[in-house]
Amino acid sequence: MMLQIPTTFDRDDVPSMAFLKVLPAELRGVFHSLMDALKSARDVVFRVGGRALDDVQVAQMACENVEVLRRVLPELEFTRFILRDEDGALYSPHLVERQIRREERAQARAERQRRLEEFQARQEAGEFAPEAGVKAMTSRANASKGGRPRKGEKAEDAYVRRQREAVEQREMRLLSSIDGGAISETENQNQFSKAVLVSGVSVSKPVSGFSVDLELEKDISPSDSNSTKPAETETDKPALEISEALISQTVARVLKVGRLPDGQAGFAKSICGRFLRDGVPADVLVEAVKQHAEKMALNGDTAYKMGAFRKPIERFWADHQAGVSTAPAPEPVAREDWEERALGVYAKAQEVWSEAFRLKRDFSAVKRDWPELAQAHDLPTCPVERAAYLDWYRPQAQAA
Numbered sequence: 001m002m003l004q005i006p007t008t009f010d011r012d013d014v015p016s017m018a019f020l021k022v023l024p025a026e027l028r029g030v031f032h033s034l035m036d037a038l039k040s041a042r043d044v045v046f047r048v049g050g051r052a053l054d055d056v057q058v059a060q061m062a063c064e065n066v067e068v069l070r071r072v073l074p075e076l077e078f079t080r081f082i083l084r085d086e087d088g089a090l091y092s093p094h095l096v097e098r099q100i101r102r103e104e105r106a107q108a109r110a111e112r113q114r115r116l117e118e119f120q121a122r123q124e125a126g127e128f129a130p131e132a133g134v135k136a137m138t139s140r141a142n143a144s145k146g147g148r149p150r151k152g153e154k155a156e157d158a159y160v161r162r163q164r165e166a167v168e169q170r171e172m173r174l175l176s177s178i179d180g181g182a183i184s185e186t187e188n189q190n191q192f193s194k195a196v197l198v199s200g201v202s203v204s205k206p207v208s209g210f211s212v213d214l215e216l217e218k219d220i221s222p223s224d225s226n227s228t229k230p231a232e233t234e235t236d237k238p239a240l241e242i243s244e245a246l247i248s249q250t251v252a253r254v255l256k257v258g259r260l261p262d263g264q265a266g267f268a269k270s271i272c273g274r275f276l277r278d279g280v281p282a283d284v285l286v287e288a289v290k291q292h293a294e295k296m297a298l299n300g301d302t303a304y305k306m307g308a309f310r311k312p313i314e315r316f317w318a319d320h321q322a323g324v325s326t327a328p329a330p331e332p333v334a335r336e337d338w339e340e341r342a343l344g345v346y347a348k349a350q351e352v353w354s355e356a357f358r359l360k361r362d363f364s365a366v367k368r369d370w371p372e373l374a375q376a377h378d379l380p381t382c383p384v385e386r387a388a389y390l391d392w393y394r395p396q397a398q399a400a
Contacts, residue, residue: 003099006045006085011100014093015080023079030072031081033062038092044099045091052089242276250282257290258303259351261358267306271313280317288316297343299386302350342393345379346386352377353384
């Protein structure tokens, strides 16, 4: 069922939930009661069919006193945390905005699936290469529309302009000059005295003649001209041929040592393949990712994208080629048992958090459910931060 957006709803005027902290405790309590009632009903508005619930019925659903509800509702409506639609039914603008985002994401997923099916059908018909992706179809469609519009130009105007330019380029004639042809006395004798450029060929001496269509005169070849194409140099290093098996093995190792989610496999394959073809050994690449991931873990950070390792790999490979020691630096001071335990449990908590975030894709939901999730995995209920875990496991004597 499609969401019926109330006429009083303004998506650009939905207050941030952070501002709820400035409201009195009574208003915050009633607001959360109304939100919980709507969420339990899996709806965004207090309405049964076509009938709007009155304040008494809303108070019953929210388990609130009706007099308290009537006293705080004007302030909640003024701050736009709770609004009424055109029929007077109370609704939550935050839940309406969340439902709109859900529908937009669903439409985007449906559009991506439709484009994928269209691409697969056109690929099976032989229109695209077997190794091509959906991006090839998108690039071709954008190119047919004229590419990126100029500054201040609309997309429709850009398309018309590119179509006109394409027609003019197809009809443009390439002209050259050959000896022959009479010149009248009244004609300017110096009209061809200046150097001219004909299809990339510089003609510096005066010539006389008439124009000839080069598309018809295929035999005319400027043999004494200087080619404008740069000569190929022997210093260009060809890319190495790397097997798919080696790339897949390297990607699996990188995902493991970098603690990356499985959704980054495609990006890791692209980045690792480029480095391997550029001559970076697989062991060096994996070691670079491992050392950078360990440095991030010491600071309480975790990489969620493969792109975070691109620059570290380049620096590591440059140091390796220059002869700079790339061995991991030893720990300056041996950790105590409680600190080792804290960091070990913290690493496990990061894995559990990453897996939960990968499944839900909602940071607020994972943060809200973290206490129960931590207890289910025998983890502390403190925030997933390095300092918090050290404080949790630090002996009381040292803490004092």
